Amino acid sequence: MSDEPDLLALENQVCFALAVAARGVIGAYRPLLEPLGLTHPQYLVMLSLWGIEPQSQRDLARALQLDPATLSPLLKRLESQGYVDRSRRVGDERTLDIRLTPEGRALREQALGIPPAVVERLGMSIDELTELRESLGRVIEAVQPTS
Known part of the structure; x- marks a missing residue:
């Protein structure tokens, strides 16, 4: 038997570890977001708008790395919940601006209270989570399409 790792073993796959971790972390957010009436994707939209507003739908899609067709229903739902307003930009009817209500x-x-609750649930130090986020940032950068 070889001492070489099995390159096709499920437990050796980065894609598997990332998929399971992503599902688990997003699942940890669910009970915290439910009282706010938000899904995780809606929460990401709100985080972006709490940081910068107004934003055009195009800029918001770019910030969230979402296709505009994926973002549009999220924005419609947030608008129906009374959290955002969508309006055409004066002087440029092609641009849809998103503002918080x-x-x-x-x-x-x-x-x-959500970030501290997630940190507690994950049982990792802030330093560990920062290192993980930075590592994932490098992964995200590596898989970005080159233009």
Whole structure:
């Protein structure tokens, strides 16, 4: 029997580890987001808007690395919940600007407890999570299409 690792063993696959970890981490967010009426993708939209607003739909899609067709239903749902407004930009009808409503801004205060709760659930130090995020950032950068 060889001492070489089996390159096709499931437990040796980075893709498998990333997929399972992603499902698990997103699952840890679910009970924290439910009281806010948000799904994880909607939470990511809100995080981006809490950081910068208004944003064009195109810029928001780029920031979230989502296809605009995927982002559009998320925005419609957030608008129906009263968290965002979508409006055509004055002077450029082709651009759709996304702004938080007062309710959307107020939701930020309720969301402040989410990151510490996730950190506690994961049982990892802030340093470990920072190192993981930086490593994942390098993975994301490596798989980006070259233009």
